[in-house]
Amino acid sequence: MAPRQDDAIGEALGKIGPRLLVKGAFLAYFVFISIRLLQFRAWALGTGDFVPRPEAVAGLLPIGSYMSFFLWLKTGFFDPVLPAGIVIIIGALATSFVFKRGFCGWICPVGTVWDASAWLGRKVLGRDNYRFPRWLDLGLRGLRYLLAGLFMVWLARVSIAEAMSFQQLPYYAVVDAKMLLLFGAPVYLAVIALAFVVMMLLGNVWCRYLCPLGGVYGACGVASACTVVRDPAVCIDCGKCATACHAAVPVDTLKSVRAPECDGCQDCVRVCPAEGALTARLFGRFRFRWWMWPLGVTALWLAIFGIAVATGHWHSQLPIEVFGQFMRIPGL
Numbered sequence: 174m175a176p177r178q179d180d181a182i183g184e185a186l187g188k189i190g191p192r193l194l195v196k197g198a199f200l201a202y203f204v205f206i207s208i209r210l211l212q213f214r215a216w217a218l219g220t221g222d223f224v225p226r227p228e229a230v231a232g233l234l235p236i237g238s239y240m241s242f243f244l245w246l247k248t249g250f251f252d253p254v255l256p257a258g259i260v261i262i263i264g265a266l267a268t269s270f271v272f273k274r275g276f277c278g279w280i281c282p283v284g285t286v287w288d289a290s291a292w293l294g295r296k297v298l299g300r301d302n303y304r305f306p307r308w309l310d311l312g313l314r315g316l317r318y319l320l321a322g323l324f325m326v327w328l329a330r331v332s333i334a335e336a337m338s339f340q341q342l343p344y345y346a347v348v349d350a351k352m353l354l355l356f357g358a359p360v361y362l363a364v365i366a367l368a369f370v371v372m373m374l375l376g377n378v379w380c381r382y383l384c385p386l387g388g389v390y391g392a393c394g395v396a397s398a399c400t401v402v403r404d405p406a407v408c409i410d411c412g413k414c415a416t417a418c419h420a421a422v423p424v425d426t427l428k429s430v431r432a433p434e435c436d437g438c439q440d441c442v443r444v445c446p447a448e449g450a451l452t453a454r455l456f457g458r459f460r461f462r463w464w465m466w467p468l469g470v471t472a473l474w475l476a477i478f479g480i481a482v483a484t485g486h487w488h489s490q491l492p493i494e495v496f497g498q499f500m501r502i503p504g505l
């Protein structure tokens with residue numbers, strides 16, 4: 174990728190691969206805290222040393238977390254059991270409203286795994302990932318937004334009493350560890366391996382067509398404060414931006430990328446050979462360097478995390494002994 178518009182920082186980051194660097198770091202952190210949660214579980218079951226219980230694995234529980242999120246919006250009651258789930262949702266929504274689908278593009282560890290499968294597919298097969306015919310692409314994307322909308326309406330309609338009682342279930346308190354164990358079961362490993370191979374062949378179809386949360390964040394990203402903007406007066410119509418776009422956005426025909434599929438990856442900006450033709454901008458006006466985009470996503474994410482920790486909205490209010498008791502319940 175030719176760093177035509179890069180300054181020294183952009184050039185250095187471009188050589189390492191900015192997505193590999195940022196998403197890789199978030200994925201590595203997620204793997205680390207997942208191991209820590211399993212170690213905590215081992216301690217609770219009396220088979221290991223004590224380690225503090227990590228909170229961020231709650232990000233694996235979108236149904237329970239969105240239920241708690243809507244309960245908070247309706248009543249002001251902030252989930253005391255797995256509060257990190259609400260904080261992660263706030264972070265994902267905030268990064269989407271400011272940096273397109275910034276959460277999907279630069280943070281989500283699940284998306285990173287599927288991006289890796291698509292990348293491996295390109296390397297192994299020696300060609301670009303398959304792109305669906307336009308009619309099918311539009312149909313599948315439309316279906317994804319419909320399902321995302323229905324999913325949100327369903328969760329928002331859960332009654333206050335039901336959402337409250339769900340939070341009091343022992344199952345809810347330990348479901349993050351249960352999910353991790355489930356992913357390690359042979360049948361789930363087989364499904365994950367199959368999905369990996371499918372995405373090697375077809376590209377990251379999970380993030381593009383299937384993930385309902387990506388649909389929610391994509392819809393928020395339409396109103397994003399930051400966008401990629403093309404200046405037709407400077408553009409030389411080489412089409413490199415559209416070819417580089419993994420989200421199949423026709424960047425070379427647009428003035429401003431409002432497409433919900435855009436996750437702000439900045440590949441189009443980085444590949445553009447005409448200085449000033451394609452730029453990252455705030456409110457469509459104020460130009461900034463492409464590398465400030467992932468920096469901004471990360472800074473906003475960490476700021477929300479920091480505020481949550483400082484105000485007591487990150488760590489569970491449940492004593493760790495209670496988590497331990499719940500984990501020892503047969504079947505949990």
Ligand code: SF4
Nearest residue numbers: 418435436438439441
């Ligand atoms: S290449 Fe450009 S248009 Fe495509 S997803 Fe990345 S930032 Fe958005």
Ligand code: SF4
Nearest residue numbers: 408409411412414445
């Ligand atoms: S915006 Fe840049 S990469 Fe895209 S067509 Fe114009 S000159 Fe080429």
